[in-house]
Amino acid sequence: MRIISGILTFVCFLACNRNPFAQTRYQPEVYTPSAVVVPRQDMSVVPLPEKPAIYAIFLTTQGTMIVELFDQDAPKTVQNFIDLAQGEKEFLTRNGQKVKKPFYDGLTFHRVIENFMIQGGCPNGDGTGGPGYRFDDEINGKALGLDQMKAGETPYYQYQLQKAVVSELQIKNNEEAEAKRELIEKAFEDAKKLSVLEILFRIGYKYNEILKSHKALKGSLAMANAGPNTNGSQFFINQVDTPHLDGLHTVFGQLISGADVVDKIVKMGNSKTSIKKVLILDKRTAATAVQ
Numbered sequence: 001m002r003i004i005s006g007i008l009t010f011v012c013f014l015a016c017n018r019n020p021f022a023q024t025r026y027q028p029e030v031y032t033p034s035a036v037v038v039p040r041q042d043m044s045v046v047p048l049p050e051k052p053a054i055y056a057i058f059l060t061t062q063g064t065m066i067v068e069l070f071d072q073d074a075p076k077t078v079q080n081f082i083d084l085a086q087g088e089k090e091f092l093t094r095n096g097q098k099v100k101k102p103f104y105d106g107l108t109f110h111r112v113i114e115n116f117m118i119q120g121g122c123p124n125g126d127g128t129g130g131p132g133y134r135f136d137d138e139i140n141g142k143a144l145g146l147d148q149m150k151a152g153e154t155p156y157y158q159y160q161l162q163k164a165v166v167s168e169l170q171i172k173n174n175e176e177a178e179a180k181r182e183l184i185e186k187a188f189e190d191a192k193k194l195s196v197l198e199i200l201f202r203i204g205y206k207y208n209e210i211l212k213s214h215k216a217l218k219g220s221l222a223m224a225n226a227g228p229n230t231n232g233s234q235f236f237i238n239q240v241d242t243p244h245l246d247g248l249h250t251v252f253g254q255l256i257s258g259a260d261v262v263d264k265i266v267k268m269g270n271s272k273t274s275i276k277k278v279l280i281l282d283k284r285t286a287a288t289a290v291q
Helices: 002-018 075-085 155-168 174-179 181-191 196-202 259-268
Strands: 054-060 063-069 111-113 117-120 220-223 235-238 251-257 275-282
Touching: 054 075, 063 075, 063 259, 075 251, 075 275, 111 259, 117 259, 155 181, 155 196, 174 181, 251 259
Parallel strands: none
Antiparallel strands: 054 063, 054 275, 063 251, 111 117, 117 235, 220 235, 220 251
16 A cells, blocks of 8 residues: 555656646745834825825826825835835935935836826836835735636736746747747646736745735826836836736825826826925824824
């Protein structure tokens, strides 16, 4: 009996090694939430909602936008945004100089796409710049339902699915891809049965199971990035729902007022709208600040 059991185990071992998608590998990240601190209460005559929350007021050349910041649901991301906006965090200039001043003042919405989003926060004005550091995503994939979505049944994650297959099979060029066509096709069919959460985890995304993460909806304020855990200073505000971005970008706020301003910025085009100032107002009570 032991001999048969050993043979079956060995056969399973070989099969699993031939099929890298036979088993799931997802593991949640260890995550410790932190309380968001607003260093300075900015002054503004712009009326705010009654809801106790932290608000960011974007004063732009096309008008004013008010965003509620999700300090409970993406605290480290919110803290980074506040500290940059208020000049409380040191960053590197283009020439490598360390400075501490309001980061977003004078920057443009350098990338705007109709029926998509407006993107800002690049000191170079072309999408290549940042504060000189990077920090991790803050996303709970299960809170977004990514564990319930099959990769093969979700069209807008097909690029990530293909990337996972190529990565697992260590395909380095077109010649290898052609030579291993049958193997790739089989692996692709197997990978399609896995969850979107598993596929994104395979290509480097990390998820916690602590935070109440938000989907990328119309009006969402989210971090722009160049892949997993590459956040810095750039952000975008959605003009429409973007379900294909769920799990790929940390959503850390929601537009409360100024959807018409977003539309105006889109119509103006790339780099035609400047941010005059980002004001931070903390309307939390003692209780809501430590939930």
